[in-house]
Structures are given as C-alpha cells and as structure tokens.
Amino acid sequence: MAIRAVAAAPLIALLVTAGQQAIPPAVRYEQHVFAGGAAPLAGTLENPFKGDRRSVADGEKLFSAFNCDGCHSLGATGGQGPSLADGRWRYGGADGAIFHSIYYGRPRGMPAFGGVLPPDAIWKLVTYLQGLEPAADLSTTSW
Amino acid sequence: MTVSTLLVVLVVQRAAAGASEDQWPMPAKDYAATRYSALAQITVGNAKGLRAVWSFSTGVLAGHEGQPLVVHQTMYVVTPYPNVLYAFDLSQEGYPLKWKYRPNVDPAAIGMACCDVVNRGAFFANDRIVYNLLDGHTVAIAAATGREIWNTKVADVRQGETTPMAPFVVGDRVIVGTAGGEYGVRGWVKGLDLATGRVVWTAYNAGPDAEILARPETFRPFYDKGSGLGQTTWPPDGWKHGGAPVWGWLSYDAALDLFYYGTGNPAPYNADQRLGDNKWATSVLARRPGDGTLVWAYQFTPADNWDYDAVQEMILAELTVRGRRRRVLVHFDKNGFAYTIDRATGEVLVAQPYVTVNWAKRVDLTTGRPEVDSTKLTGASRGSVQDICPTLEGGKNQQPAAYSPRTGLFYVPTNNMCMDYHTTPVTYLAGTPFIGLNAPYKPGPGGNLGAVIAWDAGLGKKVWEIKEKYPVWSGALATAGGVVFYGTLDGWFKAVDAKTGSGLWKFKVGSGVVGNPITFTGADGKQYVAVYAGLGGDWALLAGDVRSDDPADVRPPASFMPDLARHTSLGGIVWLFAL
Numbered sequence: 001m002a003i004r005a006v007a008a009a010p011l012i013a014l015l016v017t018a019g020q021q022a023i024p025p026a027v028r029y030e031q032h033v034f035a036g037g038a039a040p041l042a043g044t045l046e047n048p049f050k051g052d053r054r055s056v057a058d059g060e061k062l063f064s065a066f067n068c069d070g071c072h073s074l075g076a077t078g079g080q081g082p083s084l085a086d087g088r089w090r091y092g093g094a095d096g097a098i099f100h101s102i103y104y105g106r107p108r109g110m111p112a113f114g115g116v117l118p119p120d121a122i123w124k125l126v127t128y129l130q131g132l133e134p135a136a137d138l139s140t141t142s143w
Numbered sequence: 144m145t146v147s148t149l150l151v152v153l154v155v156q157r158a159a160a161g162a163s164e165d166q167w168p169m170p171a172k173d174y175a176a177t178r179y180s181a182l183a184q185i186t187v188g189n190a191k192g193l194r195a196v197w198s199f200s201t202g203v204l205a206g207h208e209g210q211p212l213v214v215h216q217t218m219y220v221v222t223p224y225p226n227v228l229y230a231f232d233l234s235q236e237g238y239p240l241k242w243k244y245r246p247n248v249d250p251a252a253i254g255m256a257c258c259d260v261v262n263r264g265a266f267f268a269n270d271r272i273v274y275n276l277l278d279g280h281t282v283a284i285a286a287a288t289g290r291e292i293w294n295t296k297v298a299d300v301r302q303g304e305t306t307p308m309a310p311f312v313v314g315d316r317v318i319v320g321t322a323g324g325e326y327g328v329r330g331w332v333k334g335l336d337l338a339t340g341r342v343v344w345t346a347y348n349a350g351p352d353a354e355i356l357a358r359p360e361t362f363r364p365f366y367d368k369g370s371g372l373g374q375t376t377w378p379p380d381g382w383k384h385g386g387a388p389v390w391g392w393l394s395y396d397a398a399l400d401l402f403y404y405g406t407g408n409p410a411p412y413n414a415d416q417r418l419g420d421n422k423w424a425t426s427v428l429a430r431r432p433g434d435g436t437l438v439w440a441y442q443f444t445p446a447d448n449w450d451y452d453a454v455q456e457m458i459l460a461e462l463t464v465r466g467r468r469r470r471v472l473v474h475f476d477k478n479g480f481a482y483t484i485d486r487a488t489g490e491v492l493v494a495q496p497y498v499t500v501n502w503a504k505r506v507d508l509t510t511g512r513p514e515v516d517s518t519k520l521t522g523a524s525r526g527s528v529q530d531i532c533p534t535l536e537g538g539k540n541q542q543p544a545a546y547s548p549r550t551g552l553f554y555v556p557t558n559n560m561c562m563d564y565h566t567t568p569v570t571y572l573a574g575t576p577f578i579g580l581n582a583p584y585k586p587g588p589g590g591n592l593g594a595v596i597a598w599d600a601g602l603g604k605k606v607w608e609i610k611e612k613y614p615v616w617s618g619a620l621a622t623a624g625g626v627v628f629y630g631t632l633d634g635w636f637k638a639v640d641a642k643t644g645s646g647l648w649k650f651k652v653g654s655g656v657v658g659n660p661i662t663f664t665g666a667d668g669k670q671y672v673a674v675y676a677g678l679g680g681d682w683a684l685l686a687g688d689v690r691s692d693d694p695a696d697v698r699p700p701a702s703f704m705p706d707l708a709r710h711t712s713l714g715g716i717v718w719l720f721a722l
Binding site: 065067073077080083090107116138139141143 | 569574
C-alpha cells in the first residue's frame with residue numbers, strides 16, 4: 001500500500017480557536033436552529049489546503065486508496081453512502097463538518113477514518129470533495 | 144440410515160405436513176426451492192380478472208427483495224433495514240396487524256451492506272418466525288405473539304459482515320450465512336439450534352479443510368479431488384479475506400440429507416491479487432445440516448475474474464437428461480450458464496448459456512471447467528477489458544427462478560447487459576470495501592436490459608422469452624393454474640401463460656418490483672397472490688435519482704439506463720391480488 005496508516009496527530013492540535021478551556025470544534029449544519037437563538041461557543045476547524053490544486057489531486061488518490069470509492073462510488077456520486085458530489089450535505093459542508101464526518105465517522109454506516117488517516121490526509125480529502133462541482137441543473141430532472 | 148438422520152427426516156416430514164399447498168411457510172415455498180404452487184383457481188383463462196384487494200405501506204423505502212410468508216391465516220412481512228416484522232391477521236376484514244416486532248439494528252450495517260439494505264425474508268418453523276437482522280443477528284420470534292424467543296449474534300458488522308439472506312431451517316438446525324464479498328470477509332455458514340439459537344457448527348467456505356469441514360472420509364467432490372483445496376488454490380493467506388460469502392437461497396434433499404447453497408465472489412475483484420482457482424468461492428456446496436459436514440462441492444467459475452457470484456438458488460427436480468431420469472439440481476449462475484447437476488454426486492450433466500455469454504466458450508463436462516476466452520480475462524495488469532457478457536450483475540442475480548413440474552419448465556428472470564471491467568490494486572482495510580473496480584455497463588444484444596425466459600433444463604434450451612425494458616430483478620412464481628407471475632423494475636406486476644409466455648394481466652404496483660410473488664388460500668377459500676413493490680437492491684445504487692426522502696443525496700442517472708427514475712421511486716408496499 002502506498003499510503004500507510006500513520007498515527008493521527010491529536011485532533012486538538014488542529015483547533016484554530018482555543019479559549020481558556022478546550023472548546024469543542026464547531027460541527028453543525030449551516031441551517032441549525034439554536035435554542036434561545038444563541039449559537040453555542042465552538043472552535044472552528046479550517047481547511048489548511050482550501051482550493052489548493054495539488055491537494056485536490058492528492059485527495060482524489062486518497063479517495064480510492066482508502067476505499068472511499070467502494071462506498072461512495074467513483075467520483076463520489078453515491079453508492080451505499082450518499083453522493084458527496086451534489087453540493088448537498090447531510091452533516092454540513094463547512095470545512096469542520098466534512099472533516100468530522102471523515103475523522104469520527106457518522107452513525108448510519110460511515111466508518112471513522114481518524115485511526116488510519118492523519119489529519120493532513122483528511123484535509124486533502126475534504127479539499128477534493130469541496131472541489132467537486134455539482135451539476136448546474138441538479139434540482140430538476142426532466143425527460 | 145443412522146438414527147440421527149432418520150430423526151431429521153421425520154422432523155422434516157412433520158414440518159412439510161403442516162405446509163400444505165394453501166400456505167407459504169418458507170422463502171421458496173418448499174425445500175426443493177421450486178416456488179411452485181399446486182393452487183389452480185387462477186388460470187390462464189381467468190387471470191385477466193385479477194384485481195388488487197389490499198395493500199400496506201411498510202414504512203420503509205429500501206429495496207424489498209424477499210417475500211412474505213403465510214401460515215395459519217397469518218401473513219408475515221419482514222422489511223429491509225431496520226428489519227421490522229409485521230404479522231397480519233388474514234382472517235379479519237382489512238387484515239389488521241396482530242403484532243409487530245421492532246428490533247434495534249445497528250445502523251453501521253447501512254455502510255456494510257454492499258447493495259442496499261435488503262432482507263430476503265423469513266422462515267416459519269416450530270411456531271416461530273426465524274430471520275436475520277442486517278447487522279449480523281439471527282432472531283426467533285413467537286409466531287403467535289411477536290415475542291422474541293432468542294437473538295444470536297452470528298456475524299461481525301465491524302468486519303463488513305452483514306446478513307441479508309433468509310435463514311433456512313432443516314429439522315432443528317437454522318442455517319445462516321454472511322454477506323460481505325465486497326468487504327473481504329471470510330465467508331461461512333453456521334448451523335444454529337432452533338430451540339435456543341446456540342451456534343452448533345461453523346463451516347467456512349475457504350481455508351484449511353478442518354475449518355471448511357471437509358473430512359477425507361466424507362468429502363467426495365466429483366471433479367476437484369484432493370485435500371487442502373480451500374487453501375492451496377489461494378496465495379498464502381489470501382483466503383483469510385477472500386470473500387466467498389453466502390447471501391442467496393438454500394434448498395434441501397431429505398432423502399440424501401444434503402442442503403445446497405452457493406458462494407459469492409472471491410475478494411478482491413482484482414484477480415492479480417489472488418492467483419489460483421480460489422476454492423470454494425463461486426461454487427455450490429452440499430453439506431449435512433446436522434453438523435455441517437461438506438459432502439461435495441463444485442466450482443462454477445474457477446479463478447473468478449468477473450464477480451460471478453454463485454449464490455443463486457439450486458432448484459431440486461427430477462428430469463430426463465439424455466434419456467435417463469435423474470435427480471438433479473438446476474442453477475442459473477451469474478456467469479450466464481444454466482447448470483443441471485446430479486445432486487447426489489455433483490456431476491455436471493448439462494451446462495448451456497441462458498443469456499448472452501462471451502467470457503467462456505462452453506463448459507467441458509468431463510472436467511467441469513469453463514473454456515475461458517483469454518481476451519476476456521481481467522486483473523489490474525490488463526487494464527480496461529472491453530465488452531464482457533454478462534455483467535457482474537449476472538445473467539441472473541438474487542432474483543429466484545421457479546420450476547413447474549406440470550410444464551417441466553423453469554421460469555427465469557434475467558438481465559441482459561454487458562460490461563467493461565477495469566480493476567485496480569486494492570488494500571484490505573477492515574470494514575471498508577475490498578473491491579477496486581470500475582465496470583461501466585451497456586445493454587446486451589437487442590437493447591432490452593432484461594427478459595423472463597422459460598428453460599428446459601434437461602435439454603439446456605430456451606423455450607420462450609419475454610423481453611423486458613429493464614433487468615428483471617423480481618423472482619418468479621409458477622402455479623398449477625398454468626400462470627407465471629413476476630414483476631418489473633418499472634413497477635408492473637404481471638401474469639403470463641406458463642406454456643407460451645403470452646401476457647394475461649398486469650397491474651402497476653407503485654414502485655419497482657424486486658421481491659418475489661407468493662400464493663396462498665385465504666380464509667374465504669379463495670386463491671390470493673402477494674408481492675412486494677419497493678425498488679432497490681443493486682438498483683438503489685444504479686438507477687440514479689430514485690430516492691426522494693433525503694434532500695442531501697441527489698444522484699445522476701445511470702448512463703446505460705437513464706430513464707428508470709421516470710417510472711419509479713423507492714417505496715415499500717405489500718400487495719394482495721385475487722379474482
């Protein structure tokens with residue numbers, strides 16, 4: 001295997017915002033409704049490779065090398081896991097939300113890759129997925 | 144006959160006695176897996192008068208493969224994940240629920256089920272309903288009350304093992320297997336005690352003889368003799384993640400005390416990574432239900448290069464082959480050949496293509512091996528290999544055929560597609576797919592993606608064919624009224640003449656049909672036919688945008704089948720029809 005499992009750096013090291021106490025990373029839908037109207041305090045995870053072309057290419061390779069394509073299909077268009085190429089997200093499309101989906105997994109069948117992939121590799125996957133362009137007329141199908 | 148086999152036979156006969164023609168107590172109705180009913184009220188003459196008399200939404204959207212059971216005027220329905228079990232009282236107006244059982248199934252199984260979160264049904268035995276939850280548990284539920292009697296963990300979902308198949312009960316043994324050929328599991332079947340759910344034996348399909356339960360004194364294959372084949376036909380340790388899963392239909396011959404099942408593909412898809420025959424993947428195995436002993440095995444596709452699982456049903460029949468009456472099993476393999484095999488010995492008597500086949504020229508009956516066209520061999524080193532027929536969906540997949548002893552014909556739902564096949568090296572990572580494949584499909588000759596055929600298994604010849612626009616993913620039902628029933632992916636449920644294939648009646652059931660029709664006699668003495676609507680299975684992955692319950696999952700249509708979503712979306716409905 002080309003890319004061998006590397007012990008993941010502690011997630012906490014990635015926190016950009018660090019208050020006095022450890023604030024959990026922000027993981028939420030953009031459209032969340034907040035109790036009392038106030039968002040909970042949270043640190044934000046930001047993709048260090050955002051828009052970087054090399055990272056997109058690396059991410060695409062990782063997407064096959066770590067068998068993501070086996071569940072999400074080639075081009076991430078959807079298999080037993082949902083489409084990741086439609087610009088729509090069950091768990092949010094912000095940097096931190098996608099990172100979280102891959103690092104910790106999601107309950108309905110998304111394995112946690114935090115144990116096999118270092119954070120940099122996960123960010124490259126995030127960069128690749130964010131770079132997939134959804135079709136312009138995605139919301140309407142006609143025959 | 145030993146005392147214990149005598150007991151087994153007696154128990155089986157008792158169970159069969161309770162299973163009169165009026166009921167449907169097991170997936171294929173009988174141990175021979177015929178899906179044939181002697182009921183004859185619905186005939187070729189009156190089938191056009193069929194009408195829908197009842198329907199029920201299961202509340203679940205995934206692919207409704209499998210079939211209901213009907214026993215003692217109660218109909219039992221298992222849904223896909225989350226595997227709810229409903230019991231309907233057929234003796235009351237409107238068929239109200241008696242009870243429902245709602246298991247707590249691990250949602251991690253959703254990612255580990257390769258091909259939608261399907262369930263292929265339950266088995267009625269000893270006043271209990273036995274079935275598998277997708278997350279690797281087998282349960283026994285009291286038929287009268289819905290109370291859980293036992294719940295046994297048989298498979299490990301974290302390793303990619305899931306359990307979509309229907310269990311098969313013989314005497315006091317519940318036989319279950321694991322899916323996961325796409326996740327590099329090591330396939331097995333287990334025999335559980337019907338009373339307690341305790342695992343009595345485990346038999347792997349590959350690996351050391353001791354673990355596949357092949358003992359020199361009892362293992363008598365017709366072709367591949369010798370010991371250690373489950374190990375020596377693999378690279379060192381290849382069998383440990385070599386697939387050979389079990390997710391199809393079983394049958395049982397009480398006189399021989401053998402049950403038959405097929406195994407799935409060897410893993411991974413890239414054949415370069417597992418040089419050798421890879422026994423006993425893509426094979427039929429004959430075992431003793433009591434202790435799992437392997438008696439014979441035959442491999443349909445040695446060194447499988449095309450994902451040609453062999454899990455399809457082995458239908459038991461007595462046929463005339465070249466002038467001799469033979470007790471055979473008939474199997475329509477994914478690889479496109481229909482096999483007629485002596486079920487006592489494993490000798491192949493007939494092997495002829497039932498769909499378009501080009502990966503092999505023919506099957507040599509003296510060696511049992513296919514004559515492979517070397518230009519169709521695959522593997523990462525060969526890049527993209529073009530135009531292989533049939534596709535990895537198979538000439539037929541899980542959709543079970545039916546056999547009518549009245550016409551002597553097999554009624555077979557089929558796929559008509561070809562593919563390119565491009566594998567890449569892949570690394571085993573527990574709980575993730577062990578596949579590495581890009582295989583675009585295209586329509587087979589004629590352009591129709593599917594067909595239902597009538598097959599003479601003594602001659603190895605097609606008798607008639609009904610072309611269908613889409614792959615026919617529903618099972619078939621044959622009846623003594625001379626009527627054959629099946630459903631289509633675009634949501635038609637159809638009745639045709641068993642002799643000629645001409646259409647008699649059809650009804651639009653609200654979603655594509657991937658389940659299997661059954662028939663029974665109702666409390667009013669009338670013949671009913673039941674079937675699930677509910678598109679899914681492989682088509683949940685391939686059909687494009689047929690799922691509308693998730694705003695965050697919009698998919699492009701499949702290039703070879705761009706318009707299925709025009710005719711159907713997901714949705715699980717149980718239908719009943721009568722005259």
